[in-house]
Amino acid sequence: MPSPQPICNLSDDALDWQVLLHSGHASPADRERYQRWCQLSPAHAEAGREAEGLWEEIGHAPISQGQATVPEPRSKRRWAMSIAASLVLLIVAYSGWQQMPVWMADYHTAIGEQQRVTLADGSQVTLNSASALSVAFSARERRVRLQAGEALFETADDPRPFVVETAGQPVQSRAATFSVRRNGQVVLAQGSASIGGLPLAVAADAEAQTAWQRGKLIFNGKPLRQVLAELERYQHGRIVLSDSTLGALQISGVFDLNDPQALLHTLEQRYGIKVTHLPWLAVVH
Known part of the structure; x- marks a missing residue:
């Protein structure tokens, strides 16, 4: 920020x-x-x-019903x-x-929306919440630019390399299944891919990390600060911690993306935290 x-x-x-x-x-x-x-x-x-x-x-x-103020x-x-x-x-x-990059891209999704598209070579792309993708295929390569958010690529087998541009180094593959975030984070689920010429290993928890395409968020001992940052991607407004020491609290569970607000409520019930809701802002304390 x-x-x-x-x-x-x-x-x-x-x-x-x-x-x-x-x-x-x-x-x-x-x-x-x-x-x-x-x-x-x-x-x-x-x-x-x-x-x-x-x-x-x-x-x-403290806020309670009937409390004198x-x-x-x-x-x-x-x-x-x-x-x-x-x-x-x-x-x-x-x-x-x-949202500016989202509006100007070839394919884009709004906050909380997902979209699956088929590219000219037969590759399948699933765009996550608030994501944007531009396509520039040529005779030499299949190049796309992830301008915002996150996408899951299921690339078709083709002699031309498939290149995904991000804020980091390009990701290159031929026939593979992998997710990419705008910040350059890559999760390889199947096949082979490389970043900067260095091969990637298939992620052991690829199914959990790409569960968003199935409408789920899966956390296994993740710090609360990371959980909230992830949840924020799927709803309007900001989620902030009023007490930064809470950020290290370990969170585990499977959560439904169809109702992001319910995730905050579940965190309150399971972990004893409190959430104060303001316009466009949720304060976790």
Whole structure:
């Protein structure tokens, strides 16, 4: 996630920092930059304290039916509503920016959608959620570009090599079954394929890693931060950890992709975590 940038005002920036710092992906350098940001002026420091306080309330304040509450000062309520609205706008804008490659590709899927297509050579491609693929076959090679998301390729036997371009090094095969993510992660299920000329081994857990094509997510001792990052790919909005120490919690199970929200509910029941739902945002604590 990129470092927060000035967009509307200090309150927006301060909340953006909190989303990053509690996402489970913040580095020590990110935390140092946040401290320097807070020291830029008294106004920056105050905005940081208020955002930290609001985040604490969202992540840890007990909520129960019939609980008596002391009304907050009107100015604080207006500030909280303002930054919540700003956060929604930021997430919507960020989601729209992420979808640009999807809209311009030859084949694409929306968030939560999957699509199976047959290419000109007979190869089968299954596009995962929010994925995009462009095709550029020639007499010498069968080249495709994965512009977003993830795809499962079942390549037809053909004298021309089948090349998948990603953000990393190209994946090359002839007749194989493998999945590829935009970040360059490859899972070989059958046949032979290589990255940068180095052959890949068939993954022992290929069936589990490609279970998404069957409408399932399978986790075996995966950290909660990875589980949430995976789930986020299948629904609108963000999922963040308010307590980064929870990110190491080991999660195992088989979950149904037809109802991503039910997965969060299942995690609450099985592992004792709590989820606070806000517009375009789910906070796990």
